Each structure stands twice: as structure tokens, then as C-alpha cells.
Amino acid sequence: MTPALPPGVRLHWDAVRGTHVLLAPERVLMLDAVGHAILSRVDGATAVAALVADLAAAFDAPAEEVGPDVTEFLEGLARERLVDLHA
16 A cells, blocks of 8 residues: 545644644644654655655664554544545
8 A cells, every 4th residue: 555645735844833744624733753754754656565664764663563553643644534545
């Protein structure tokens, strides 16, 4: 599965709040460091497995532990229509 940000949704640095946010029409989702680390790698071309491998390497963590968390995060955003997941 390959995640992508749908039209109208973008990752943004909010200087007023001092944090990264996910902007969508009439919605703002404040991100923690982990959420930003995941979404900053979402480019519409990279599969979840590759994102997990990159995150595991970047944070020196086992992919077996990172994978379920990344998948759950992206699936939750997909339910809210903030991320598209393509097969």
C-alpha cells in the first residue's frame, strides 16, 4: 500500500503554534515529532514498507516494532480522509 496526501491536504510548519501541522480544508491536525517523521516521508510514490524501513533506520528501531505503529497511524488518517492509501 502506498500513502499519498489527497488534494487540498498538506504538511505545513505553523510558526504561530511552533509545530508542524497537517492542513486540510477547514481542519488542522497538530503533529508530534513521530507524526511529522511519518508524514514527511509520504510522497505518493513510496510504499508503506519502504517508509517503515526508512523510519526504522533513522530511529535505530526494529522494523517489526515500527511497522504496526506506522500502519495504524496512516490507516487512522485514511479513515479521516487526510491520507489516501493506494494498493
